[in-house]
Amino acid sequence: MKNKFVFQRSLFIGLMLVMSGLLIFGNTPDLPPLKKLCCLNKLFLGDGNSVLREAREMSLEYVFPPANLYLAKEHELPSKKLQSRQEAEITLTCVYDNYQVNPALQTDWGFACVIQTSRGKLLFDTGGNSNILLSNMEKMGIRPGSITLVFISHVHGDHLGGLKGFLKKNNQVTVFISDTFPESVREMIKSRGAKYVEIANSKKIVDSIYSTGVLYGPPSEQSLIIETEKGLVIVTGCAHPGIGRIVKKAQQLLGRKVYLVVGGFHHPPREVVEEFRKLGVKKVAPSHCTGDEVREAFRREYGQDFIEFGVGRIIQIKNN
Numbered sequence: 001m002k003n004k005f006v007f008q009r010s011l012f013i014g015l016m017l018v019m020s021g022l023l024i025f026g027n028t029p030d031l032p033p034l035k036k037l038c039c040l041n042k043l044f045l046g047d048g049n050s051v052l053r054e055a056r057e058m059s060l061e062y063v064f065p066p067a068n069l070y071l072a073k074e075h076e077l078p079s080k081k082l083q084s085r086q087e088a089e090i091t092l093t094c095v096y097d098n099y100q101v102n103p104a105l106q107t108d109w110g111f112a113c114v115i116q117t118s119r120g121k122l123l124f125d126t127g128g129n130s131n132i133l134l135s136n137m138e139k140m141g142i143r144p145g146s147i148t149l150v151f152i153s154h155v156h157g158d159h160l161g162g163l164k165g166f167l168k169k170n171n172q173v174t175v176f177i178s179d180t181f182p183e184s185v186r187e188m189i190k191s192r193g194a195k196y197v198e199i200a201n202s203k204k205i206v207d208s209i210y211s212t213g214v215l216y217g218p219p220s221e222q223s224l225i226i227e228t229e230k231g232l233v234i235v236t237g238c239a240h241p242g243i244g245r246i247v248k249k250a251q252q253l254l255g256r257k258v259y260l261v262v263g264g265f266h267h268p269p270r271e272v273v274e275e276f277r278k279l280g281v282k283k284v285a286p287s288h289c290t291g292d293e294v295r296e297a298f299r300r301e302y303g304q305d306f307i308e309f310g311v312g313r314i315i316q317i318k319n320n
């Protein structure tokens with residue numbers, strides 16, 4: 001009996017050593033260096049989907065699957081070289097929102113914002129209706145053809161719904177979508193003649209613009225980070241994964257203070273205002289799905305650093 005136990009234990013230890021060997025010595029070509037594994041490794045057991053979900057929840061990026069044993073490694077942080085680019089000036093123009101700032105524009109449930117940087121214009125989300133989106137853009141003097149990048153935060157219709165009509169006007173864009181989007185979205189983008197890039201983990205989009213990577217909500221959602229000389233600007237669609245979590249994620253990825261958080265905050269509890277202060281968020285522009293009560297709480301707490309956001313609002317961020 002004792003011998004059997006010793007044999008089983010030896011077998012188990014042997015198996016673990018073999019598996020570790022496979023993990024460490026290159027069974028997977030992308031395997032990180034041994035020293036990183038020593039401090040960052042985490043073993044998961046389970047089926048692929050549950051492991052991926054758990055790893056994503058824990059902000060772990062790479063999961064290597066030999067059989068049903070998985071190893072995950074923490075997110076790669078952008079290198080110092082990537083961090084060196086900071087925008088001196090950016091402009092955010094809200095072209096779709098259920099809150100109104102400019103009465104000449106149409107409100108509707110949803111969100112879209114045009115972000116102008118030194119590299120051109122990016123459309124963040126597309127609202128729910130392309131007619132409203134394009135009409136508001138036209139009234140704000142933004143030509144669809146001037147957009148080069150489109151970033152879709154999540155699959156809900158009030159953020160994705162305007163994409164098809166937008167691509168009809170301009171298909172010379174790259175659309176950054178979540179890797180969790182259904183095949184129908186990819187097919188639609190392709191059929192319109194546009195390109196798409198699927199995002200899973202945190203990623204540099206271009207120059208000073210990053211995706212947080214897809215965080216699980218539900219639904220899965222990515223947010224945008226722009227690195228400016230004043231600090232990070234975070235743009236969220238609906239913040240389903242939690243607005244505090246998104247802010248922390250951005251700070252973790254780029255290691256800088258947050259200057260502004262703008263977009264839908266997804267009805268957080270009122271304590272979020274205090275959390276933002278603790279996180280050192282300088283300015284806030286909550287809109288869309290934030291909820292009136294929390295929005296007012298932000299207004300009271302932030303005073304002049306609260307920005308009334310809604311369709312028609314233009315925020316310019318520049319050094320003096």
Ligand SMILES: [Fe+2]
Nearest residue numbers: 110158238289
């Ligand atoms: Fe939404």
